[in-house]
Amino acid sequence: MTTYADARPGPGAGATAGPDASGHFGRFGGRFMPEALIGPLDELEQAWRSAMADETFRAQLDQMLREYAGVPSLLYDATRLSQAAGARILLKREDLNHTGAHKVRNVLGQALLTKRMGKNRVIAETGAGQHGVATATACAYLDLDCVVYMGEVDIERQSLNVARMRVLGAQVVPVSTGSRTLKDAINEALRDWVTSVDDTHYLLGTAAGAHPFPAMVRDFTRGIGDEAREQVLALTGALPDAVCACVGGGSNAIGIFAAFVPDPSVQLYGFEAGGDGVETGRHAATITGGDVGVLHGARSFLLQDADGQTVESHSISAGLDYPGVGPEHSWLAETGRATYRPVTDAEAMKAFALLSRTEGIIPAIESAHAISGALDVAAELGPDAVIVVNLSGRGDKDMHTAAEYFDLAEAGPELGPGEARQVADERAGDLHFDETPGETDPLP
Amino acid sequence: MSVRATLAGTRADGRAALVGYLPAGFPTVEGSIAVLAAMVAAGVDVVEVGLPYSDPVMDGPTIQRATETALAGGTRTADTLRVVEAVAATGVPALVMTYWNPVERYGVDRFARDLSAAGGAGLITPDLIPDEAGDWMAAADRHDLDRVFLVAPSSTQERIAMTVAACRGFVYATAVMGVTGAREATSTDAPVLVARTRAATGTAGLPVGVGLGVTNGAQAAEVAAFADAVIVGSAFVAPLLERRGDQAAGIAAVTRLTRDLAAGVRGAGSAGR
Numbered sequence: 036m037t038t039y040a041d042a043r044p045g046p047g048a049g050a051t052a053g054p055d056a057s058g059h060f061g062r063f064g065g066r067f068m069p070e071a072l073i074g075p076l077d078e079l080e081q082a083w084r085s086a087m088a089d090e091t092f093r094a095q096l097d098q099m100l101r102e103y104a105g106v107p108s109l110l111y112d113a114t115r116l117s118q119a120a121g122a123r124i125l126l127k128r129e130d131l132n133h134t135g136a137h138k139v140r141n142v143l144g145q146a147l148l149t150k151r152m153g154k155n156r157v158i159a160e161t162g163a164g165q166h167g168v169a170t171a172t173a174c175a176y177l178d179l180d181c182v183v184y185m186g187e188v189d190i191e192r193q194s195l196n197v198a199r200m201r202v203l204g205a206q207v208v209p210v211s212t213g214s215r216t217l218k219d220a221i222n223e224a225l226r227d228w229v230t231s232v233d234d235t236h237y238l239l240g241t242a243a244g245a246h247p248f249p250a251m252v253r254d255f256t257r258g259i260g261d262e263a264r265e266q267v268l269a270l271t272g273a274l275p276d277a278v279c280a281c282v283g284g285g286s287n288a289i290g291i292f293a294a295f296v297p298d299p300s301v302q303l304y305g306f307e308a309g310g311d312g313v314e315t316g317r318h319a320a321t322i323t324g325g326d327v328g329v330l331h332g333a334r335s336f337l338l339q340d341a342d343g344q345t346v347e348s349h350s351i352s353a354g355l356d357y358p359g360v361g362p363e364h365s366w367l368a369e370t371g372r373a374t375y376r377p378v379t380d381a382e383a384m385k386a387f388a389l390l391s392r393t394e395g396i397i398p399a400i401e402s403a404h405a406i407s408g409a410l411d412v413a414a415e416l417g418p419d420a421v422i423v424v425n426l427s428g429r430g431d432k433d434m435h436t437a438a439e440y441f442d443l444a445e446a447g448p449e450l451g452p453g454e455a456r457q458v459a460d461e462r463a464g465d466l467h468f469d470e471t472p473g474e475t476d477p478l479p
Numbered sequence: 480m481s482v483r484a485t486l487a488g489t490r491a492d493g494r495a496a497l498v499g500y501l502p503a504g505f506p507t508v509e510g511s512i513a514v515l516a517a518m519v520a521a522g523v524d525v526v527e528v529g530l531p532y533s534d535p536v537m538d539g540p541t542i543q544r545a546t547e548t549a550l551a552g553g554t555r556t557a558d559t560l561r562v563v564e565a566v567a568a569t570g571v572p573a574l575v576m577t578y579w580n581p582v583e584r585y586g587v588d589r590f591a592r593d594l595s596a597a598g599g600a601g602l603i604t605p606d607l608i609p610d611e612a613g614d615w616m617a618a619a620d621r622h623d624l625d626r627v628f629l630v631a632p633s634s635t636q637e638r639i640a641m642t643v644a645a646c647r648g649f650v651y652a653t654a655v656m657g658v659t660g661a662r663e664a665t666s667t668d669a670p671v672l673v674a675r676t677r678a679a680t681g682t683a684g685l686p687v688g689v690g691l692g693v694t695n696g697a698q699a700a701e702v703a704a705f706a707d708a709v710i711v712g713s714a715f716v717a718p719l720l721e722r723r724g725d726q727a728a729g730i731a732a733v734t735r736l737t738r739d740l741a742a743g744v745r746g747a748g749s750a751g752r
C-alpha cells in the first residue's frame with residue numbers, strides 16, 4: 036500500500052495540469068478577494084508548498100492519518116449492491132474514517148499546517164456541521180483554539196452536530212446575516228480572518244475558494260484516489276471503467292478524481308444535488324443548473340440570478356447544499372474530462388435505502404447521491420464494467436432526516452415487526468431489484 | 480465627471496476631499512437619491528454609490544444591514560445606475576462601489592458603457608485585484624472611467640506599486656485589517672500605509688484616499704493631515720438605520736454629520752455627533 040508520504044503525484048499528476056502559477060484552472064479559479072487577504076493567501080501558499088516538500092511534515096501527516104484517522108480506507112467489493120446495479124461496484128470506504136467522512140484528511144492536513152505556520156487559532160465554516168466537527172476534532176487533537184461559524188438555520192437543523200463541536204471544545208458562532216446558511220457562514224469566517232490573520236488560519240472545508248485553497252484541499256484529499264487506484268489495480272489487475280463521487284464544494288470528488296485524471300480510459304462522474312429537480316429551480320446542481328460567475332474568491336459555476344446575486348440552493352443533503360462549486364470541477368466539466376449530472380433528493384434517498392439493505396452500510400445522504408448516479412452509469416456501461424464509488428461518509432448524522440423522510444420516526448414504536456420496513460419500502464419505492472440480472476429478489 | 484478633476488481641485492485648495500458612501504436602494508431607491516443629494520449639499524466632494532450584493536465579505540454589520548434592506552426592497556443593478564445618474568446631475572463625481580460578480584453578470588463592457596452614459600466616474604472594486612482585472616482595465620480605458628483598487632497594511636511594496644499603476648482617480652488605502660464599520664480611534668497603521676503608498680505614487684502623483692472607520696470631524700481632520708481623501712461609509716448609514724421610517728430626521732442627521740466631516744477635511748471638525 037502506498038502511504039500518503041510516498042504517494043508521488045501519480046503517473047502524470049502533472050497532467051492534472053492545474054492550477055497555473057496564478058491559481059487558474061483554464062478560465063476558472065483565481066483570486067477574487069480583498070487585497071488585505073492577498074498577502075495572507077500568498078503566505079499560505081508558500082507555507083503549504085514548503086510543507087509538502089518537507090519529508091518530516093509529510094511523514095508526520097501520514098502517521099496522523101494512519102494511526103489516528105484510519106487511513107488508508109478500504110476498497111470494498113460490494114457484491115450484493117453490484118448484483119442490484121448490474122455492474123461491479125467497488126466502494127471506497129471513507130465512511131470508516133475517524134469522524135465519519137473523507138473530510139478528516141483535509142482537516143488534519145490544514146491543522147498540521149496551521150501549527151507549522153506558528154498560528155494557534157483556527158476558524159471554519161460549516162453547513163451540516165460535518166466539517167465543523169472534523170475541524171473541532173483536529174483542533175482538540177492538536178491543541179488549537181477553534182471557532183466555527185454556522186448559519187442560524189443550520190444550527191437549528193443540525194443541533195446534534197452543534198453539541199458535538201461544543202463537546203470537543205470548539206466555539207460555535209451563529210451567523211444571522213443573509214440567508215443564515217453555509218454561504219453566509221463562509222462570509223462571516225472571511226470577515227473574521229481579515230481581522231485575525233496574524234494568529235489565525237481559515238480552515239476551509241472544501242476544494243473551493245481563492246487560490247491556493249482549491250489546489251491545497253485537493254492535494255490533502257488526493258490520497259483517496261491514490262489509494263483507490265492502487266487498490267483497484269491490486270484487486271482486478273486493471274483500471275476501473277468509471278469513478279463516481281458526489282459534488283458539493285467538490286473535495287471528496289476531486290480527492291478521488293485527481294489520481295485518475297491522467298488515465299484517459301477512466302470515465303469520471305460527479306453527481307450534484309438535484310434537490311426537487313433542476314427544472315424546478317430548487318436544487319444545488321451548480322454545474323448542471325448554474326452559470327459562470329465569481330463567488331467566495333474564485334470564478335466557477337454558481338447559482339445566481341439575472342443581477343449576479345447568489346441564489347439559495349436546496350438539497351435534502353446539507354453537505355451538498357451550497358450554491359457554488361470548486362473551480363477545478365468547472366474546468367473538468369468544461370474540458371469534458373469529467374461529466375457532471377444531477378441526482379434528485381428522491382433518487383438519492385432510494386439509493387440510501389438500497390445500500391443500507393443490500394450491504395448493511397448506511398451512507399451519508401451526500402454519498403447516496405454518488406451511489407444513485409453509479410446505478411445509472413452501471414446500466415449504461417453494462418455488466419462487465421468496474422465502477423469505483425467514493426463512499427464519502429457514513430449516515431449516522433442523517434438518521435433524523437432519513438427517519439423523517441421514510442416516516443419511521445413517529446410511527447416507530449407502534450409498528451409491529453416488519454411494519455416499519457413496509458412503510459420504508461413504500462417510501463423508497465421500487466428499488467429495481469426485479470431488474471437485477473440473475474436474481475429476482477435479493478432481499479431476505 | 481471624473482474624480483481626477485475633483486481631487487486635483489481639492490489638492491490645489493490645500494485640503495483633503497470628503498468621499499461619502501451610501502448603498503443604492505437604502506432605505507429605498509428614491510430615499511438613497513434624497514440622502515445623497517443632502518450629503519452633496521452639505522459638503523461631500525465625491526460620492527460612492529454602493530451596489531447592494533448578497534455576499535458582502537468586506538462589510539461589517541452596519542453596511543450589511545443597509546444592503547440587505549436594499550436587496551429585500553427589490554433594488555436591481557439598473558437602480559444603482561439610476562442613483563448614479565441622479566448624483567452626477569448634482570455636479571459631483573459618482574463612483575460605484577461594487578463587488579465583482581454583479582458587474583461580470585451584467586457584462587463588463589456593457590456595465591462600463593451604461594455607467595459612463597449615466598454620468599458615473601468609475602468603479603471601486605473591493606474584491607477585484609488588478610491581477611484579475613484585465614477586462615475591466617480595458618473597458619475603463621474604452622469608456623474613460625476611473626478605476627479605484629485597494630491597498631492594505633498586508634500588501635507588499637511590490638503589490639502596492641502594481642496596484643497604484645493600475646489605478647486611475649485615486650488609490651484606496653484600507654487603513655485597518657478588518658471590515659467596514661465605525662471605529663473609536665483611527666488606525667496607527669494608516670499613516671504608515673499612506674507613506675508606503677506615496678513611495679509608489681510619488682508626492683505629486685496619484686491621490687491616496689483613506690477609509691474604514693472614520694465617524695466624526697476630528698477623526699476626519701486627523702486623516703486629512705496625511706491623506707488626499709477621507710472616505711466615510713458606515714457613519715452615514717448608522718444614523719439612517721437608527722431613524723428608519725423617518726426620512727426627514729435621517730436626512731437632518733446625515734446633514735449634520737456631513738458638515739462636521741467637511742469641516743474636518745478642512746482641518747477643523749468635532750469629536751462627536
Ligand SMILES: Cc1ncc(COP(=O)(O)O)c(C=O)c1O
Pocket residue numbers: 135136137163165166240241242281282283284285286287288353354355399401402427428429
Ligand atoms: C459525507 C460528505 N460527503 C460529501 C460532502 C460534500 O462536500 P465535498 O463536495 O467537498 O466533498 C460532505 C459535506 O459536508 C460530506 O459530509
